[in-house]
Amino acid sequence: MTEPLIAQRGTGLLRVFNDAGVLSAADVHVAERLRKLGGETAEHVTFAAALAVRAVRSGSVCLDVRRMREVTVEEATEEELAALPWPDADEVVAALRVSPLVLGGGTGPLRPLRMVDTDEGELLYLDRYFVQEQTIRRVLDTRAQDAPSLDVDLLARGLDEYFRAPGGGPSQAPDRQRIAAALAVSRWTTVVAGGPGTGKTHTVARVLALVSAQFDRPPRIGLAAPTGKAAARLQEAVDDQAPALGLPDGMKAMTLHRLLGWQRGGTRFRYNPANRLPFDVVVVDETSMVSLTMMCRLLEAMRPDARLILVGDPDQLTSVDAGAVLADLVARPVRGGDDAVLRRVVGADLEATSDPDEAALGRSELQRLRGGVVRLSRGRRFGGAIARLAVAVRDGRDDDVMALLRADDPTVSLCAPEDLAELHSDVVDASVAVTAAADAGDALAALSGLEAHRLLCAHREGPFGVQRWALQAQEWVAQAQGRRLDPDSWYPGQPLLVTANDHELRVYNGDAGVIVARPDGSLAAAFPRGDDALLLHPSQLSEVQTVYAMTIHRSQGSQYDTVSVVLPEEGASLLTRELLYTAITRARRHVRIIGTEESVRAGVRRQVLRASGLRREVRPFPAS
Numbered sequence: 001m002t003e004p005l006i007a008q009r010g011t012g013l014l015r016v017f018n019d020a021g022v023l024s025a026a027d028v029h030v031a032e033r034l035r036k037l038g039g040e041t042a043e044h045v046t047f048a049a050a051l052a053v054r055a056v057r058s059g060s061v062c063l064d065v066r067r068m069r070e071v072t073v074e075e076a077t078e079e080e081l082a083a084l085p086w087p088d089a090d091e092v093v094a095a096l097r098v099s100p101l102v103l104g105g106g107t108g109p110l111r112p113l114r115m116v117d118t119d120e121g122e123l124l125y126l127d128r129y130f131v132q133e134q135t136i137r138r139v140l141d142t143r144a145q146d147a148p149s150l151d152v153d154l155l156a157r158g159l160d161e162y163f164r165a166p167g168g169g170p171s172q173a174p175d176r177q178r179i180a181a182a183l184a185v186s187r188w189t190t191v192v193a194g195g196p197g198t199g200k201t202h203t204v205a206r207v208l209a210l211v212s213a214q215f216d217r218p219p220r221i222g223l224a225a226p227t228g229k230a231a232a233r234l235q236e237a238v239d240d241q242a243p244a245l246g247l248p249d250g251m252k253a254m255t256l257h258r259l260l261g262w263q264r265g266g267t268r269f270r271y272n273p274a275n276r277l278p279f280d281v282v283v284v285d286e287t288s289m290v291s292l293t294m295m296c297r298l299l300e301a302m303r304p305d306a307r308l309i310l311v312g313d314p315d316q317l318t319s320v321d322a323g324a325v326l327a328d329l330v331a332r333p334v335r336g337g338d339d340a341v342l343r344r345v346v347g348a349d350l351e352a353t354s355d356p357d358e359a360a361l362g363r364s365e366l367q368r369l370r371g372g373v374v375r376l377s378r379g380r381r382f383g384g385a386i387a388r389l390a391v392a393v394r395d396g397r398d399d400d401v402m403a404l405l406r407a408d409d410p411t412v413s414l415c416a417p418e419d420l421a422e423l424h425s426d427v428v429d430a431s432v433a434v435t436a437a438a439d440a441g442d443a444l445a446a447l448s449g450l451e452a453h454r455l456l457c458a459h460r461e462g463p464f465g466v467q468r469w470a471l472q473a474q475e476w477v478a479q480a481q482g483r484r485l486d487p488d489s490w491y492p493g494q495p496l497l498v499t500a501n502d503h504e505l506r507v508y509n510g511d512a513g514v515i516v517a518r519p520d521g522s523l524a525a526a527f528p529r530g531d532d533a534l535l536l537h538p539s540q541l542s543e544v545q546t547v548y549a550m551t552i553h554r555s556q557g558s559q560y561d562t563v564s565v566v567l568p569e570e571g572a573s574l575l576t577r578e579l580l581y582t583a584i585t586r587a588r589r590h591v592r593i594i595g596t597e598e599s600v601r602a603g604v605r606r607q608v609l610r611a612s613g614l615r616r617e618v619r620p621f622p623a624s
């Protein structure tokens with residue numbers, strides 16, 4: 001009886017994979033608890049349960065059992081991971097198929113693990129995420145069964161008015177922005193995907209104008225984003241565009257938590273299936289950072305007759321701590337049939353052949369449109385090379401990536417790891433400008449100076465990690481300024497990063513700020529808020545770091561003029577296509593990659609596995 005327990009504690013898989021950094025203590029703890037509660041004795045099941053907990057932490061919704069080996073671990077190389085004693089997938093699946101944790105015990109309702117069969121192998125879920133995924137699927141399918149009633153002529157006229165060529169007349173077909181707008185007006189649910197600067201916000205502002213025209217009264221519009229920072233950016237963008245487009249007054253962007261009525265200390269949102277959100281249209285920006293759980297809460301709270309427009313970049317890294325859902329929605333199997341309204345209002349775009357700026361729509365793209373998904377592809381902000389580099393990385397074309405990096409284009413460059421002169425001067429120049437503004441008490445100039453350059457790393461620790469590089473950058477800055485920068489006290493020009501939300505102070509996880517001098521000689525921490533700066537006494541901030549370098553994960557949702565990216569060695573399992581793409585797309589004017597050709601190629605080739613049932617046809621096991 002006791003043998004399996006001893007085996008698990010002593011030499012078991014949980015211990016080995018915990019030691020190797022694949023499983024965290026929390027993964028092991030949850031798996032152990034499930035084993036005890038469910039009376040499970042098979043080690044393979046507990047191991048798979050721990051991996052399922054881990055999967056949720058790393059951007060997946062569930063464990064793709066057949067591909068359990070495809071993990072990325074901060075401390076481990078691919079070789080080290082491959083050398084671990086992975087159990088045989090067939091044996092794991094066989095154990096799961098007879099496990100009381102999956103089948104449900106005879107003695108009670110406990111059924112903490114769920115398995116589904118798919119054509120590409122079995123998926124293992126923690127019950128909670130299984131239920132959430134089912135809810136998302138059900139709500140989306142229900143919402144896709146009908147469509148808003150429309151004045152189609154009015155929509156067609158509006159599209160002509162808002163999507164114009166520079167010289168007048170409708171813009172050249174194909175225009176994916178016009179297609180996106182038509183889709184978002186004519187569907188209950190639309191996903192508008194696209195990289196930075198492809199005009200997502202530009203398009204959404206026009207969608208709001210087109211939808212408003214369909215109403216006799218101003219529609220109630222909810223604008224939300226997963227983080228406070230992203231909500232503030234959305235607000236700015238809408239404020240910019242509202243007067244020219246005649247958008248309804250007083251639209252306020254807020255965090256998704258706030259939109260749903262999160263209450264401090266409460267366990268439920270004010271808006272839920274029994275008390276739906278009061279909006280006619282809800283727009284969510286930066287949806288790539290929305291977790292499965294929040295997406296489930298949002299969809300449940302939507303009125304069936306309200307439009308939902310989900311906007312974001314599905315190629316970015318997902319949020320680290322919970323299954324993120326945008327990329328899954330983009331890749332979902334499509335059921336809808338041909339769309340007569342769309343053919344009528346943007347038929348020319350659907351059928352157009354390629355023009356110099358925009359390629360014709362491919363078959364799979366047309367198919368996705370039927371599922372309410374449109375992907376904007378033409379970069380409108382930064383020209384050529386950064387956008388081309390990002391797309392080549394996204395598509396896994398490492399030869400093209402190298403050719404672009406070697407093409408002597410001033411906006412993209414590759415530096416050898418020992419070739420740090422340019423990095424040094426960017427770090428120093430940016431900090432000199434920020435410090436001068438901060439000393440002069442010019443908070444806005446200091447804040448905008450922070451966006452001139454950002455040093456990014458994949459890892460937190462080690463020779464390629466943030467800790468080491470932040471120290472290096474701080475030393476360069478101190479040398480250049482001829483003074484010691486005391487990490488334990490505040491000084492003008494000190495760049496800050498908030499690491500936890502503080503709703504009372506109105507500062508949010510990910511907010512970047514800077515210490516500035518005030519006229520009375522005291523110091524304040526400044527944070528950007530639209531055209532203003534929020535000034536706080538530094539001692540009010542409890543969760544804040546000095547930030548001379550940050551992880552690529554942390555940089556999501558922000559952009560900088562120049563971005564320098566320190567790549568780890570080629571074997572690092574963390575170095576993936578999504579990571580590189582995210583880093584590159586943070587840059588507005590110049591991206592500098594610091595690493596070897598081998599690292600770049602390895603990163604472009606390696607993909608993060610994001611397991612999710614939403615992308616597949618699933619058959620619950622056991623069949624009910």
Ligand SMILES: Nc1ncnc2c1ncn2[C@@H]1O[C@H](COP(=O)(O)OP(=O)(O)OP(=O)(O)O)[C@@H](O)[C@H]1O
Pocket residue numbers: 177194195196197198199200201202203380381
């Ligand atoms: N059709 C268009 N015609 C002219 N300018 C455009 C068009 N679409 C977008 N732009 C401009 O391109 C820039 C980028 O657009 P926008 O901010 O909407 O992109 P985005 O996809 O929302 O970017 P991000 O993800 O970085 O927020 C803006 O200055 C916008 O005004």
